[in-house]
Amino acid sequence: MDFDWMKIPYALLTLFIVVNYGMLQNALIAKIGARVGRRRGIPIWQNYADLIKNYSIRSSITHGVMYYLGPVFRLSGGVGLLLFVPSLYGSEMFSNLSFAGDLILALYFIFFGTLGMALGAAESGHPYAAIGITRGLQQVSAAELPMALAVFSVALQYQTLSVTEIVAAQQGGFQNWTLFTNPLAVAAAMLSFLGSMMRPPFDVVLAPQEIPIGPPTEYHSSYLALMQTNRAIFPIAKIVIYMNLFFGGATIWPEFFLKVFLIYMVSVLVGVVHPRFRVEQSIRWFLVWAVPIGILSIVLV
Amino acid sequence: MAHIALATGFLLFLIGLYGALTNRNLLRMIVAFTVADAGINVVIVAVGHMRGRTAPILDGAVPAAEAASRIIDPVPQALVLTAIVIGVGITALMLAYAYKLYEARRSLDIGKFMELKW
Amino acid sequence: MIRRAAALALIAALGALLLPLLLGYHPDEALNLTACYYAERTAADLGAANIVTAIVVTYRGLDTLGEVTVLFLSAAVVGLVLARGRTATTGGRPRLPAGELLTTGSRLLAPLIMLLGIYIFVNGHLTPGGGFQGGAVIASGVLLLLLAEPGRRLGHRVIALVESLSGLAYVAIGVAGLVYAGGFLDNRILPIGTLGELASAGAIPVIYSLIGLKVGAEFSSMLANLSETEEL
Amino acid sequence: MVSPLVLIAAPLAGAFLLGLVRCPRAALAVTLATLGLAAAAAGWWVWQLGWAGAEAVEVFTAGTPPPFAIALRMGLPEAALTLVITLTGLLSALHMQDNLAETGHRAMAVLLVAVMAYCGIVLTRDLFNLFVFFELAAIATAGLILLSADARALGAGFKYLVVSQVISALLLIGIIFTYHATGTLYLDGIAAAAAKPALAFFLVFIAIAAELKPFPANGWALDVYESSHPAFSALISAAAGAASLYAADKLLTVGGPAWLPAATAIGIVTFVAGNLLALPQGNDRRLLGYSSVAQIGLVLAVAGQRDVLGEHYHFVAFGLLASHAVAKAGLFWLSGMVAERGLAAWAALRARPPLIFAFATFVAMLAGLPPFPGFYAKWELVRVLAAEGRLVLLGLILFGALLEAGYLFRWFGFALKREPSGEGLACAPSKGIPVLAAVLAAWGLAWQWGDASAQANLLLGLPLLFALAFVLLDWLPAWVKNTLAIAGLAAWFALTLGQYDPLRLIFAVIMLAGGAVTLLASYHAHGRRIGFYPSAMLMYAGLAQLILAADTFSFFAAWEILTVGSYFLILRGRHSEPHALSYIVFSLGGAFLILAGFAVAADGAASFAVADLATLAAPVAPWVFLMLAIGFMTKTASIGLHVWLPGAHAEAETDVSPMVSGILLKAGLFGLAVLLLAMGRQKLGGIDLTLAMLWIGAASALLGNLMAIFQEDAKRLLAYSSIGQMGYALFGLAMMNHLGWLMALMFVINHYIYKSMLFLAVGGVAKRTGTRDMYRMGGLINLMPLSFISVLVGIIAMSGVPPLSGFGGRWIFYNALLTAESRLPMILIFFSGPIAFLYLFRLIHTIFLGQLKDEHRRVKEAPFWLMVPQMIYVVLLIAFALVPGVALRQVDGHLGGLLPAGGLSWDGLTITSDFGYWNPVAIMVIVGIIFTTLFLWLVFVNRRAQKVKQFNIVFAAERPFRPETTHFAWNFFAPYRKALGFLVQPVATGFWNGISGGLHAGADFTRRLYTGNAQTYAVHLLVFVVAVHLFMTGM
């Protein structure tokens, strides 16, 4: 495949759009949450202020090389994930860098940032960081399973691992979406999605007062800023995969924004009405409820 | 005749064996084995016996030419000789052992010599 | 009790096992091939009047050599067993001396017994009896001496010498048969002679004499060894 | 022309002569000279009959032909046996010369007569003469027992006499009635007789059988073995055993085929029972006694199979007998050098490495490992039995052999690993010479049997010779040997490069070239490292031969060679004794299954091309497949058969772990690959066996990984991880499609690189920190940065995260799954991926990150030579990540010819499958650019960060107490244990422990049969007689 240098500015454009959208969406969702609690909530630009503030912190400490690199890994993972998946279907401009690999690449690249972050946080030497990481890893290991099954089911369904081709197969009306052609897979995937969004009931990883926000306990100033940037990108990047696989993808940015927002809202809605699971409870929950659905989807596809 | 001898021999053998299995005293065991040996020897001789014939020694009474029809089977006679001698040898050996065992434990009870087992 | 009953049952089973041998036994009507061969050929081939002796010393000479060896071995092992861990027992409680009558009587009888023994084995190829019987008789003479005079020490060295030399000679004769006649222990290294005479049957009388000596020596040595244990 | 009678006359004359010799030294000289003469005569005959082409001779006594006089026969078997007997006699006499000299001429005479009697038993053709010689042997035995320093020997001798009385009574009755019925005592005459007296012959037969110490009528023999002088036990075991066996053989010839089943039954029961009862033995000599009993039983069973063995009978029987005689005599002699009787007391041998070599030789010989005669014999035997369908017997033989290997190797482990206690070693030359002679004999016989075998002579194999050369070179310093070893591996690889197809080439590269790289780490060892190189090179020799093996025999031989080599290698670890044992037992169990599988497949053919497995048809094929697959899966430590792996890999030395993990495990995969290539899919009872393998692979992957996350010991963690990784590879192979295989091969390469690297890194860390418990480490990143880098690269590669090479494996894996036919097992595989992530994180976190401990504040980076291969691996991993095509493209093409289409297309830098695509270079570049950009950005905004120390963490306004209490490491994944702990209950371990415990308990219970009472033993004998009779009449 010939490489086109124009892809680079296009990819940066995608990045720019998604970062901004992510910041605003996070604020919007926080606001929605506040409104549910009958508060006004944060200003819509609050995230920008926080980000700038964190970049503007004058002093910082480092615990070592990996600690220093952790946020870099984290953000690289987010950016890479975003760029390895086409954002808009049928748009040469926003197919990003998806020529480098297919769905499998994207799924495994999720771990890139996780791993780096885990290493960085662990080097801080803080036990809470390590506890948080182990919780996260354990929970994700179970949560990933239904997702993997669902992805596999979809790949079997469309006989391809290329994201573009999967989206292509869903074009021509919402009845062609995987949501309707393979509802079991979508159900499994969405349950898994809940587990990967770090929202209740699966947010014991952060547990702000018990293990002061877990892995990033020691992170601050520009490190934290990097991670905040990632928080704007990474969920979107993940949701883009879901959107492409299950919800017909998007052909224009408004559709993209809408679908991403709605998918995100699923986890928010579940989150605001559920208490927290302990780790072993969430492992059991995924294995007992989500995995069978995934298995069914594989068997039946 | 031969059957009686045979039966006697077997009986002696079995009696001897029974004695050897049930007597716990070393000397009694040895004697029992001697009895059994004797039984075996009787059996051997009895097998060689043929009615109405004589000992396999060529002399005036048994000329060499008629020997084949006049004498009993000489082979068991030769064998029993060996068997007896061997029996004697083993008996002597067992006695010597019994003596040393007694010397070691001041006892002739076979049940006292069981430290090697399992 | 259970032990005895079990032993009895076992013996009964063994008896039942052996029963067919008894019941199925039919005495031979005629000599079998082997016996027939011996009956017909012994006189001519070996020149021994006593067929059993011929078988014992020549045809089954290897058995007999083994037999002698068994005795030799027994004597040696008895010696070994009794020598094992033996401490010097020069002491020991003194015995009453045997009565004069007994001593004199036994001294009188012993040579006679020995002579009888020698007679038996020298004539082994002619008459019933032979080296083993003769040797046993000789040993009984020794036993008599030992019984009569418990304190008596037999000359172990003499016995051992007799034992070894006769044994070596026996083997030598056997090997001579290999070299000078048809095979190991072939008696025909010496002339067969006339049937029924003392100096007949080739080497058989010589061998039997050696056997007699050896057996006598071995029994004597065993008896001596066993008798010496009493002093402990 | 030396008359065979010399063998009888000379010792006899010597014995008589001894009465005349007064001086003990002179007597000893006479004895030794006599025995030497006899041995020379026997040797002369062996030469004449075996090489010079002489015919067997029948020797008449008394100048009269049989049946009228006693005849002897001297043929090759007789010559060989008498040679064994006389040599054993000579060497034993040498060994116990002090005792002999002390006891005097009588004992020597008895010894001479004993040897003569054994020779007589072998030579004679007359039934009654046989009896006489047996009696001679019995009396001589009763005498020689007394040579022992053990006070209990008297009792043993008496028991022996009691039993031999009963035996001789039975024998006499049998003889006289046999004579009565057949009119002759000449064995050939009896054989030719028209009417055979069944019962009389039974008595003769059973009496001779009883001389062979059959189970359960053998208590007396064990007591004799235990209490006799070891040199004499050697004589009983080797010489008397051989002679009695030959007597039994003669009887079986006479009796004809009707008696063979009984012999087989007696033999096999004795073999299995003897070995079983040996399991709980703690006394070395008694253990050897049980083993002797068992071995003789085995040869008797083989004698019972002479009808089917045909022309191979002597090859097999003598192979087993010679192995038994040489090894057992050698072991008894060795036992004479060891002061104490416990098995662990043999640790004293460690003071003299040559003795350890001797011990190893004997154990290997007894266990029937190549290149010893027992190996060839086993091969022939199993082949014939399988061809004849005598599978139960085959199974029992292999089971017994496995038990035997179990206790022998346990004992060997004791010798190598236990602390030598108290008294050392009696190391007089007179004791060493017999052992040395036995070792020489062992290797000589190995050569001889290889030469006589219809198969290749293993000792001609260059790799094996090269490995054995290290035994002789062991005095060199380690670095010289290491250089030699590396050069040897490289040279062999270069030499054979042209002979591999791409599939084999991958394995060859890993095993040979990879082996050489791994060996670089061994430069770190100082001193001479006695024993390391012979073992390691033995393993590599096996591997080298395995890849090249074309036929089943050489395949199996290579398999066993690599097994035994790796066993010695694993055993070197400090605490590896029990683990090495379970390794060897499982491996040999697997090897026996492979052997049986090959044998069943061969259907009588001596050896066939491995590829011809493909031609097998339905009823046999699935069973063959099953046996071979289980055999190979033992090596890959598939779940259920995995219990040996964690300990063996974890306890091995630092540079051994990568060899046994990174390289050795691939042997199993290679076997499976070969098997699946040849046999493809097999169905057994409606179950698709490859599907079963798929499930096993998936379960191994899941459970291996799951168990790994709960380990506190870093090396155990890696070891369990290997189980999981092998599960992946097995899964890939079992998919039986193009991509599945490609993925398996990718795993083969990757696993070699990263597992070797991780084991070396972790080994280096453990070496420096003095512990393998991860929670005792922590914070080592700054002190051991290079080790950290290699672990980091290793875990990234292993977890399959892009951009390193592990991702390629995953990518191919998903593509392969899409073409797979069965979908359910993949669920397990899916689950195991993220779990791998857990233990990998744990590995790097708890060792290198977190809190540094007080005592580790001054540790240094791992030794240079441990780092060299790691850095090579790092480069390899990255290179392989960038251009996987270099290795895989050829294989992909090759696989295209073997498995249906569905391959990859290698278009420029992009790799495309039917489903997706993957461009490793692009990924690497993109990730690199993003990462670098962000890193530079962070450096820019955060340039003045204050470097702080480990306690400068926020701690809820407190401060950490001590690093130990601050390092979160122990029970790292506690919630997982709560949620899924039930999955890692040690079921398999419990199962195998149960079997082992059951066997031990059963043996412990059964051996109470041997009460030590002479009368009980007599009863046993009679019961045995009656039982066999019932068995035979009932048949």
Place this chain on the structure above:
Amino acid sequence: MRDELQKRVVKGPDGVEFEVEPLKDYYCEAPPAEHPPAYLKIVEDLFNWARSQSLWILGFGTGCGAIEMRPLMTPRFDAYRYGVQWRPTPRQSNLFIISGYLSVKTLKRVIRSYEQMQNPKYVVGLGSCTINGGMYWDSYNTIKRLDDYLPVDLYIAGCMPRPEALLAGFETLKHIIREGKAEGANLYARNFDWYKANQKKVIHDWDMPDYNW
């Protein structure tokens, strides 16, 4: 000095014994540095605006005033709308509200937490007790003047001040920040010795390094 901070001799895995000095080996000994504004005015203004709009309070209630801070999160007061939120770790917080009286024992923790916050950081004294000791003016174990120990940017007087006062205080603080006058962290670094001396005067069991990074 506590046991765990005392020098100890340990034996390495290689058998060599050496000394571990926890305060030196486990803690960074560097003194705090001043970080004056380094960028263009307009950039610093932007930063100050952002800092003022993003007040992250360390969730550490030192005294009774902590109870007054909870209502700030409720719909009634909803401090979030002013860019205020609570963080569980001092590393990420930039505002330390000393909520009420400060016992000597708590002071130690407060100092540690304060020093673990990053520059720029702000301290707000809540209630009278932080100003002059309040009702605890003669207590044996509370401090009387917070300003002696930490550079206070703002006091919110009252006993207790109501949440509304807190909100007003935030507005004032924002104002101060935007003006670039909230440089307490630099003040602390500049007068580090003086602050330390004051702190050590009341804290007798000083068992930590001089500056808690």
